[in-house]
Amino acid sequence: MEKELIQRLDEAIAFLKGQRVIKTTKNIAEKMDMNINTIYQAIRGNEKYLTHSFLKKFTHAFSLISFEWLSSGEGSMVIKENNFSSKNDITTINDKVEEHNTNFNSLPIEEKLNLLYTKLEKIEKENTEKIDTVSGALASLLLSVDEISDKMKKMDGE
Known part of the structure; x- marks a missing residue:
């Protein structure tokens, strides 16, 4: 090899x-x-x-x-083209570029990657928060179902 x-x-x-x-x-x-x-x-x-x-x-x-x-071994290890997966990614990157008053394509690859990783971390955090919210709602729902079930059992026993 x-x-x-x-x-x-x-x-x-x-x-x-x-x-x-x-x-x-x-x-x-x-x-x-x-x-x-x-x-x-x-x-x-x-x-x-x-x-x-x-x-x-x-x-x-x-x-x-x-x-x-x-x-x-030909060329560069890192691909420099920007292939974003969604319009939201492009919008977010454009917002960041405007904040820094620069052109995204002219940024060094490290800065581009940092912007993309920041976006990824934000998406991950938002999804975690949503999951936590849904989990909390499900837990409350299960408690309510258990309470209703207990009340029904008591009514059947009377």
């Missing part, structure tokens, strides 16, 4: 860890929807696992990483 390929994969993983996209090999396996042992074998350079298909799947799961760079 080409040592440079293994080094590039290690470098990509280190980058993703540094950007807090992943923390562990398990995170890679989950994101790629693959068995963790397959990931370990690929990282170790086992030719049976570190295949063209694996590299494609890796760069699909972690779209910041360039397939061309990972597979051949």
Whole structure:
């Protein structure tokens, strides 16, 4: 196996860890929807696992990483295009850009990533708050159902 390929994969993983996209090999396996042992074998350079298909799947799961760079070493490791998943993401980024009075495309990749991670953290926090609200409502509902059930049992017993 080409040592440079293994080094590039290690470098990509280190980058993703540094950007807090992943923390562990398990995170890679989950994101790629693959068995963790397959990931370990690929990282170790086992030719049976570190295949063209694996590299494609890796760069699909972690779209910041360039397939061309990972597979051949050509170009830049980090893809510089901005492929936002929704109009809300673009609106939020545009708002941030206006706050900083600059053009998003002219920002260094680190700043772009920081803006995107800030948005991701905000979405995660909002979803956690919504889940907590729904959980609280469900707990109250269950208590009400239990109280009604207890009252019905008492009425049936009388």
